[in-house]
Amino acid sequence: MTLSSGSYQAVSRKDWDVYLKAIGVGFDQAEEELGDFRLDVTFQDPAVTLAKVYPSRTYTQEFELGRQFRFQMPDGAQGIGMARQDGARLIQQMRGVREITAIWKFDGDDLTETVSTDGITATTTYQRITT
Numbered sequence: 684m685t686l687s688s689g690s691y692q693a694v695s696r697k698d699w700d701v702y703l704k705a706i707g708v709g710f711d712q713a714e715e716e717l718g719d720f721r722l723d724v725t726f727q728d729p730a731v732t733l734a735k736v737y738p739s740r741t742y743t744q745e746f747e748l749g750r751q752f753r754f755q756m757p758d759g760a761q762g763i764g765m766a767r768q769d770g771a772r773l774i775q776q777m778r779g780v781r782e783i784t785a786i787w788k789f790d791g792d793d794l795t796e797t798v799s800t801d802g803i804t805a806t807t808t809y810q811r812i813t814t
Contacts, residue, residue, distance in 0.1 A: 687724070687794075688724055689724060689814045690723050690724075691794050693720065730745070730747050731745070731746055746764065750765075751763055752765070754777055784800075785798045792810060792811040793809065795808050796809070
């Protein structure tokens with residue numbers, strides 16, 4: 684199994700409210716983050732684009748595997764990250780105000796996003812809606 688381009692819809696979320704509070708996201712921003720969105724994944728080795736498409740805006744990360752990249756948190760804070768592929772997993776390690784690890788596990792039409800910081804972990808499970 685490898686990384687897979689496509690659009691995905693969240694089907695379950697766990698502990699995102701706790702995670703967003705831990706990284707300092709304010710109430711209004713957290714409300715949007717916890718709402719409905721579509722995740723668009725584009726993988727053209729080594730380039731990766733992850734776009735969370737909300738009704739009012741799109742939050743996009745673009746980077747190349749194995750190369751340092753800059754990113755912006757939902758609250759506007761900036762940081763530096765590095766991403767690598769491990770089989771069917773995309774692993775991002777990011778440092779800004781906090782150190783954050785995001786693991787994206789691709790499994791057929793399913794995708795699981797697990798993010799963690801300071802001992803707090805949040806998970807989203809997605810189902811592919813288009814290829």
